Amino acid sequence: MSTEHRLERLFNPKTMAVVGISLKGKDPASGWAAGGGQYIREYQRLGYEGHIYPIHLTATDDILGLKPYKSLLDVPEPIDFCVICVPPKAVPDVLEDCAKAGVKFAHIFSAGFSETGEPEGIELEKKVAEIAKKGNIGVVGPNCNGLAYVPSAKISMWPILPPRSGPVAYLSQSGVNCFQFITYGLGQGLLFSKVVSYGNAAVLDATDYLDYYAQDPETKVICAYIEGVKDGKRFTQLVKETNKKKPVVIWKGGVTSVGARAASSHTGALAGSEEVWDAFFKQTGAIRVSSLEELADVAMTLLYLKPRPRGNRVGVMLGGGGYSVQTADLCTKEGLELPIFSEETQKELKSFIAVTGAGFKNPLDSEPMAEHSEQIFGAIKTLSADPSIDTVIMSTELGFLRGAEKVKELTENLTQFAQDNPYKKPIAAIMDSAMARGDEMKEAVSALKKALPRAAVPLYRTMARLVRAVAKVTEYYRFCAEAKEE
């Protein structure tokens, strides 16, 4: 018999209660009912299958189709999860009721606690923590969106998110940031397992969510937006352990003094000094990012770039000398090396490509072969075979290929090659298509863009983003390999 993780019922609640529902002033038809009502409405929308119990002292009619109860204590079954949307001063009383009713987890949506910086709010948060501890309630928040998105449990805070589950878990001290990362990530081909917005972290902190994600079989990559952690030592230890098994990608907010000021008034977090966090990343090997784009690019690279790069030596092929120079600059700045191709590789390339100039060294200038899918494919194979290369980076304009058939041919060859992978080298690619004209061509391009990531060839929007993500992920695997050896 397997033991259930102590947060299992939080991410997979069988029953819910919602306290703090306003019945007036909002138009339920718009889908934006106030306070607790919006949680009921949104959780219903993705088809949450457990029971939801609205708690309301005076309501007699159904609330959003559900029978209201006057008190948590009246609910006829055990409650796994309670959403609390009452004014901050009323929170302790509701939480006391939760304790009495045996509620396992509570999400405090309400703001007005330590993030205010006021003694009253700080005191109130302490009280919440005490009641939670005494009553053994796992509290999410306060001051947050709670269970933002858990597709497997059919839970979603926002109406536009898809029901399909995936490998990316996210824990974030910001609710808006959850929404931004999910919508941006979906656009980049990411799917999510669990997303929690956990605000001030009065009770459950980053460490707790991370501990759950670390053992969650659905989760393959753990992403986090963190402003501060309460127990730095425990957190560092856990990230260090987890990161060896599942990559942990962290965006640390509040790294500047002005950012730290904002963090303090956002989640009451003590942001910690830049030095402390530098040391943390060095020690744990967690991947550090500092924007939405980077977070999504790194997660995508971890998921799709296969097999793992065995080192930081890249073989680059792309169209144009300037593009070669710019990419060489980018790679070098991010810690990727461009060794000059072996004599054998250069000879092999020259046997089927008519390059003038010296575009054979690395990068390979593939502009002259942009029309010929068999040459592009041949060059990828040749670069993969070079023993001085760990990862192949390529960029081409598909619109230069002479017809949709040629795009299809490249798609087939490349997916087959990436799957067979005779040289065990990953390929990261940019497939531009600004020049692709005609419906047939556009369809072929679109099919290629779907097929390649599935065949472990991730696609990127720009070279700067590709290089940054590949460099970070390469460094991550180096760290893991070194940690194993020790």
Add this chain to the structure above:
Amino acid sequence: MSTEHRLERLFNPKTMAVVGISLKGKDPASGWAAGGGQYIREYQRLGYEGHIYPIHLTATDDILGLKPYKSLLDVPEPIDFCVICVPPKAVPDVLEDCAKAGVKFAHIFSAGFSETGEPEGIELEKKVAEIAKKGNIGVVGPNCNGLAYVPSAKISMWPILPPRSGPVAYLSQSGVNCFQFITYGLGQGLLFSKVVSYGNAAVLDATDYLDYYAQDPETKVICAYIEGVKDGKRFTQLVKETNKKKPVVIWKGGVTSVGARAASSHTGALAGSEEVWDAFFKQTGAIRVSSLEELADVAMTLLYLKPRPRGNRVGVMLGGGGYSVQTADLCTKEGLELPIFSEETQKELKSFIAVTGAGFKNPLDSEPMAEHSEQIFGAIKTLSADPSIDTVIMSTELGFLRGAEKVKELTENLTQFAQDNPYKKPIAAIMDSAMARGDEMKEAVSALKKALPRAAVPLYRTMARLVRAVAKVTEYYRFCAEAKEE
């Protein structure tokens, strides 16, 4: 009578000749004729109205609808511009013919010169320079795409570019980079005046093109991709002077040793040390960028962000505490200050916005007002009025507004306000719309996204990109103001 700039006929040629046309092996129907043929085809495509003379020793039939001539000397009128696509060794002879025929400008497409690193190629390039000097021919290249895009002269190297002209000029040592910047820039709302790909710069160098753009009335912003310059002193002096009148944005390629290696085999450029270029940027105040995105974002900001920021103090409003923290970090790192709003501003904001917590300091957490266009607009006005703020940065999710009417209301209010501009403060914005549902809503969003940049409120894709561009442009104006005072 105004004197014509010495490069005027290069960018506005009345007659052209093309040497080096291959008649076999390619399918003219595909639009990708080989060698010189592609120039004729592409220049015809955008509707070039001058005469084009194909030069071919043996052709008797028309070439792409044009009568062929056996020699440049047979052409019945003076030639402004000659495209040369013959093998490198044949270039000197063609150039001698150009001199004899009195050709004013020649573009050498052919590669195989100093960029090969071979003594033969280096010698050949010297010879080209000598003939050009003796014959008084302004040579573009060798090893480049030449006149890539000049919409006002109806010239375009690529079939997908629009005939409409605009304020951005570009000079680039890379042809592919020209294509990438134009297509990327068009997607970001940029329009172009002149784009030249100038390769090895054997005769005409960055300094010459810059000198032309500086006086070109169509050009408002000058962008450049440069690997090396021949006459550093003259170039520095010219950038310094030009930059005071028209902003000069430079992407320097070959800043790392590996990038410099690639630059040397791309254009034969001596990339120069990082220190030399650091000093150059410091001295000239040219805006330094290092990617396609940055180049486009900075150009857009220079064109649309009006009036000029008077200082680096920004007032930020956006939805969500985490987003506030992240943006405060970004701004601080890029040199923008976030002063705490004045007491008056805070009081004013509190009079119409229900914010809990301490989201009134800067950034202003506008999440609670995301549904209310009048509150968003009110906050923008209030922040603009604060004397401690130079620029307003805002971000909101339009999908939260309650209906298309509200989006339209915001559009009208904001465009009117930006045009009246009572406080003379620029506004930079992110208008997300992931949550916008329904055709009417989407139409209103799309109208807003068109109207705002026209009303001097540039829109950005992500906060990282907004902050970087606004910071660079703010620093540029500071530099100009200081230079004026001296």
